[in-house]
Amino acid sequence: MRLVTWNVNSLKARQERVEAWLEDNEPDVCCLQETKCADTAFPAAAFAALGYESAHHGNGRWNGVAILSRVGLDDVHAGFADEDAASVTECRILAATCGGVRVLSVYVPNGRAVGSEHYDFKLSWLARLRAEIARVEGELVVCGDFNVAPSDADVFDPAAFVGMTHVTPAERAALGALLDDGLVDALRRLQPKGPGPFTWWDYRGGAFHKGEGMRIDLALCSRGIAGRLTGAFVDREARKKGAFDSSPSDHAPLVVEWRDTP
DNA sequence: ATGGTAGCGCTGCTA
Numbered sequence: 001m002r003l004v005t006w007n008v009n010s011l012k013a014r015q016e017r018v019e020a021w022l023e024d025n026e027p028d029v030c031c032l033q034e035t036k037c038a039d040t041a042f043p044a045a046a047f048a049a050l051g052y053e054s055a056h057h058g059n060g061r062w063n064g065v066a067i068l069s070r071v072g073l074d075d076v077h078a079g080f081a082d083e084d085a086a087s088v089t090e091c092r093i094l095a096a097t098c099g100g101v102r103v104l105s106v107y108v109p110n111g112r113a114v115g116s117e118h119y120d121f122k123l124s125w126l127a128r129l130r131a132e133i134a135r136v137e138g139e140l141v142v143c144g145d146f147n148v149a150p151s152d153a154d155v156f157d158p159a160a161f162v163g164m165t166h167v168t169p170a171e172r173a174a175l176g177a178l179l180d181d182g183l184v185d186a187l188r189r190l191q192p193k194g195p196g197p198f199t200w201w202d203y204r205g206g207a208f209h210k211g212e213g214m215r216i217d218l219a220l221c222s223r224g225i226a227g228r229l230t231g232a233f234v235d236r237e238a239r240k241k242g243a244f245d246s247s248p249s250d251h252a253p254l255v256v257e258w259r260d261t262p
Numbered sequence: 263a264t265g266g267t268a269g270c271g272c273t274g275c276t277a
Contacts, residue, residue, distance in 0.1 A: 009277085010269055034277090036269070061270055062277095110277060147277095203267035203277090247268065250277080 001071070001099060001258055003029040005143035005219055006238075007107070007200070007251035011035040011064070015043060017244055021253065022050050025235075028071045029098045031105035033145045035064030042066065057085065057094040064091050065107050065144070071099035080132050093129070099260070101225070102136050106144035111165040119165060122147070126174035133178060142183065143219040145200075145251065148175045150185065153194025154215035166216060184226035186219040186256045187234075197234040200251045208239055219256040231257035 004027040008014040011032065022030065035042070035058050042056035051070050057078035058064030067073065074097045078085035081095075092107045106129065111122035126148075133142060148171045152158040161167045179185065191197070198213025207213065219232070232255065239252040 013269065034269095062275090112276085205266065207267095250268075 001029070001101070001260055002027045002255065003031070003103070003141060003143065003219065003257070004253045004255045005031040005033070005105070005217055006253040007033040007145040007217060007249060009034050009036070009249040009251065011037050011043070011066075012041070013246055014249055015046070016246070017238070017242075017248065019046065019050060021235075021238060022047075022052070022068075025255070027255070028069065029101075029103055030068040031103065031143050032066040032068070033064075033105065033107040035066055036061055037064055055094060055096055057088075057091045059088070059091050062090070063107055065094045065105045067094055067096045067098070067103055067105050069096065069098040069103075073098055080128060081135055092125070093132070101139045101141055104133070104140070104142040104144075106142060106146070108145060108147045110147050111171070114163060114165055114168055122165075123170055123174055126171075126177075130174075130177050130181065133181065133183070138222075139224050140183070140222040141219055141225065141256070142178070142221075143217075143254070143256070145216060146175060146218050147216055148172060149214045149216055150175060150188070150218070151194070154196070154198075156195065156198065156212045156214070160212075166214060178220055182223055183220035184223065186221050186226065186229055187215070187232040187254065189226055190229055190232045197236075198252075199234050199254055201239065203247075203250050217251055217254045219254055221256070221258075224261075225258050228259040228261075229256070230259055231255070
């Protein structure tokens with residue numbers, strides 16, 4: 001199985017890039033975040049033409065998550081398990097079963113500023129995600145933009161982030177709880193030494209070309225899958241302008257591969 | 263270089 005997770009920062013702005021990437025890389029499952037579109041505007045037909053079933057959860061100009069699959073897409077649920085999709089105000093989690101694996105595409109709240117109500121919301125959202133994961137039986141991959149750098153090896157300069165969101169002990173503890181529960185950070189399992197690789201670079205100040213990024217996009221997998229991992233890497237090329245009219249996303253795709261059960 | 267980038271959408275918010 002080859003799975004990719006990619007915060008595209010507007011699917012409308014990135015559609016050409018996403019389609020080209022899918023054709024070049026042929027993932028079995030593709031999780032997208034920050035689609036910034038409503039369900040009615042989601043280009044399901046374009047993805048179907050490439051061989052993908054798809055599900056989307058979005059309501060307009062912010063947030064929005066999707067799952068594309070060419071190995072089946074069953075038991076789709078938008079939002080947390082205990083909420084009705086129609087009542088969700090911030091579309092940040094979508095689940096589906098693809099090829100026998102429960103896949104969660106998540107876009108964790110940014111938090112904005114330490115101590116703000118948005119920061120508290122981020123922490124409570126992560127706690128809710130932990131409870132959500134605990135309900136899942138069988139193989140599982142939780143992937144997306146976590147807006148948390150798990151350790152100092154996941155930021156270009158720890159000193160530059162003192163007092164900032166994404167690196168506080170509380171955020172790291174909330175993420176660490178998912179690992180304590182048995183999930184494995186796929187990239188770090190295969191690439192134990194940092195710093196990096198990074199998955200996000202600020203658009204401002206030429207951060208990408210200066211290597212000033214963070215690793216905040218993650219694929220957390222259950223132990224069975226962790227034991228069968230064969231690859232995990234960040235496609236930095238997709239963060240470059242390339243032969244496209246529009247800008248790249250500020251995030252690069254994270255690809256994870258594992259052997260299917262014999 | 264007194265601003266820095268990008269998307270959405272039309273004013274300022276979000277990241």
